[in-house]
Structures are given as structure tokens and as C-alpha cells.
């Protein structure tokens with residue numbers, strides 16, 4: 001987590017400089033201390049006033065301005081836990097990779113010995129330039145973390161590689177460095193994701209709006225933290241860990257039971273249908289001659305309850321619940337009824353979070369009914385926070 005960390009951001013003279021406002025805001029929201037260094041060229045794109053307002057700190061530009069105690073670049077090196085240069089121009093990348101130190105940012109980059117992240121952004125021609133690529137390779141070999149630019153529409157009107165990586169990606173790269181201690185090593189974590197689909201006939205099903213994004217985020221973060229991850233999902237994902245594709249609640253129940261047997265924990269983020277049609281028609285149901293169609297439903301297995309009943313000493317089971325009212329009371333009653341270790345509860349009446357959104361906000365309740373609020377954030381950040389709370393990372 002970035003909370004309490006001293007983050008130094010170097011902004012260089014690229015058109016993407018304005019995007020760094022959002023990065024600063026994300027760090028500040030997560031209680032990091034942020035200072036900004038700008039190159040002279042960066043001043044052509046964004047004003048120091050913006051960053052001074054966002055950080056509450058003076059923006060540093062000139063290396064000869066304030067040298068009564070320590071030279072500024074050394075004082076900033078001492079202060080920072082991490083240095084991020086974003087956007088990093090071809091020019092600054094060229095200087096850093098060749099040990100050139102002709103302004104405040106490149107001088108401190110030259111002296112900096114702690115984690116260092118570079119997020120290049122430039123026109124495709126510049127990015128593909130053989131010398132720029134050589135410089136990037138040099139930095140990678142020397143252990144600098146490069147957050148690669150993405151392909152897309154560029155400010156110069158062309159389409160191609162060179163666009164600054166998504167701000168969330170840069171944030172994650174920083175967060176991962178601080179969460180980098182693989183605190184879930186040697187743990188097997190089973191995560192479920194997506195909404196189950198209960199067949200009516202070969203072409204129709206009863207489903208729900210779950211996108212699988214929350215389960216995916218939890219699985220990703222558990223994997224990053226060193227866990228052996230099995231994601232049992234109704235949505236296909238291409239991942240470096242095991243993904244088991246299922247469709248119905250019954251199929252999901254079977255896979256969960258098998259994988260949970262030797263797992264350390266189960267996190268049930270999937271939206272599992274409570275009911276399924278009793279009879280699944282083998283042929284497509286035709287509308288001719290049928291004015292009213294009644295589907296008879298039968299209860300599906302309650303995977304969460306079943307796993308809580310068979311869980312062994314030390315195994316952790318986390319359930320999810322989606323409520324449209326009385327979130328805390330309903331979540332507390334669910335944790336008692338099901339017997340799980342934690343319940344993560346979402347308010348599905350909100351349009352800005354949960355289903356299909358990239359954002360979420362939830363409360364996490366433990367067996368002692370202690371409630372923690374996980375404030376609105378990206379599903380990835382919520383997933384990190386959730387895992388850290390479940391595994392009591394700080395202890």
C-alpha cells in the first residue's frame with residue numbers, strides 16, 4: 001500500500017503531462033506524501049500551480065535555487081521512497097540511460113538508488129526509434145521498472161504505440177512495489193467470479209449482470225502477492241494462473257468443492273443463481289401455440305453454506321452479498337446464517353459501483369461482526385485492501 005510513503009514524481013515535457021494530475025490525486029487519496037519535480041519543458045504543458053494545489057507542496061524545477069542546506073536533488077533523493085518519471089520523454093530517457101545530469105530531475109535520477117519507475121510517452125516514430133529502444137533496453141537491464149506505453153490514438157493524430165500507460169497501471173506498478181512482499185506465498189486461494197447461467201433451453205438461460213471483474217481483481221492481486229490461484233469463473237479470462245470455466249451453479253459447486261479441498265481459502269465473489277429451471281428443454285422452445293409460459297424453478301446448491309460446513313480448521317471462507325437496502329444488517333445476518341469467516345457486502349442500488357463497473361465500494365464484516373468500510377476505489381485497489389484485511393497483512 002502507498003499509505004504514508006514518500007512518492008516523488010518527475011514530469012517531463014510531453015503532451016501527456018496533464019494526465020499526471022490524476023496520478024497525484026490517486027496517491028493523495030490513498031494517503032501517500034507526494035512531491036513533484038518538473039523539467040523546464042514540462043512547464044510548457046502544465047503549470048506548477050496545479051501540482052502545488054494537488055500536493056500541498058512546492059514544485060521543484062531549478063537545481064540551483066535552494067542550496068543553503070543540501071543540494072535540492074540530494075535532499076529529494078533522501079526524502080523519496082520511490083521516484084516515478086511520468087510522462088518520460090525520449091530526451092529524458094536518453095539522458096538518464098547515459099548518465100547525463102543537466103537539470104534537477106536528471107541529476108536526482110542519476111543519484112537515486114531506491115525503486116525507480118519510468119513511464120515513457122511519445123509519438124510512435126520516437127518510441128520506435130532505434131536509439132530510444134536501445135536506451136529503454138539499457139534501463140531495463142539496469143533494473144529500472146518501465147511501465148510500457150500503450151497503443152492507441154496519439155495527440156499528434158496518429159494511431160500506434162507510444163501513448164502513456166493508463167494511470168491506473170502506473171499506480172499499480174508503484175503499489176506493487178510497496179505490496180511487493182509476497183505475503184501470500186505458499187497459500188492456495190480459490191476465487192469465484194461472474195454470474196452463473198441456468199439453462200432454459202439450448203439458446204436461453206437465466207442469468208445476472210455480474211461481469212466477473214471483482215473476482216478477477218481479487219485473483220490478480222492474490223497472484224501478485226504470491227498465492228497459487230485458481231479462478232473458477234463463468235467469464236473466460238486469459239491469466240498466468242489456473243482459470244476453470246463453468247456455466248451453471250451446479251458446475252461451479254462441483255469445481256469449488258474439488259479445489260477447496262486442499263486450499264487455504266475460498267473467496268466467493270461470483271453471483272450464483274439461487275434457482276434453476278427444473279426441466280431444461282432439449283429443443284428450443286417455440287413461441288407458436290404458447291401464449292403463457294411458466295418456468296418451474298428449483299433451488300440451486302448453496303455453495304457458500306456447503307463450503308462453510310465442510311471447511312477444515314484454518315481454512316478461510318469469504319462470502320459476498322449484494323444488497324439493495326440495509327447493507328450492514330443483512331450482511332451481519334448472512335455471516336451468522338452461513339458461518340463464513342468474512343462477508344464482503346456491496347450496495348447494488350448504486351449505479352456508480354458494483355455490477356459491470358470498474359469501481360466498487362464495500363463493507364467487510366468478520367465473525368466478530370467488526371465492520372470495515374472499503375471506500376470507493378477501483379476494483380483492483382479494493383481487491384488489494386480486501387486481501388490485506390483478510391490476511392491481516394500488517395501483523
Ligand SMILES: Cc1cc2nc3c(=O)[nH]c(=O)nc-3n(C[C@H](O)[C@H](O)[C@H](O)COP(=O)(O)O)c2cc1C
Pocket residue numbers: 011012013014015016039040041042088089090091092093121122123126
Ligand atoms: C507539442 C509538443 C509535444 C511534445 N510531446 C512529446 C512527447 O509526448 N514525448 C516526447 O518524448 N517528447 C515530446 N515533445 C518534445 C519534448 O518536449 C522535447 O524533446 C523536450 O526537449 C523534452 O525535454 P525534457 O525531457 O527535459 O522534459 C513534444 C514537444 C512539443 C512541442
